[in-house]
Amino acid sequence: MAGRTTKHSKRSALALRLGASVRDARNRKKLTQERLAEGASLSKNYIGNIERGEYDVSVSVLKRVAVALGCRATDLLAAADI
Numbered sequence: 001m002a003g004r005t006t007k008h009s010k011r012s013a014l015a016l017r018l019g020a021s022v023r024d025a026r027n028r029k030k031l032t033q034e035r036l037a038e039g040a041s042l043s044k045n046y047i048g049n050i051e052r053g054e055y056d057v058s059v060s061v062l063k064r065v066a067v068a069l070g071c072r073a074t075d076l077l078a079a080a081d082i
Helices: 013-028 033-040 044-051 059-069 073-079
Strands: none
Touching (some): 013 073, 033 044, 044 059
């Protein structure tokens, strides 16, 4: 899968910061990973991988996550200082 890193590869600093931004936004909305995943039409495991910085997400996935969180993708990027 494009943009995906393996468990053995080094996680990028950008992916780690973006993952933390997604996690913080999800927690502020008091959503579980399952609820966020449902809203974004993704799996719970995929959301967990994003939050742990294991995936470099595509723009389209970031947009889906942002919509499910009720914010803009640029808000998540700004919170990650990207």
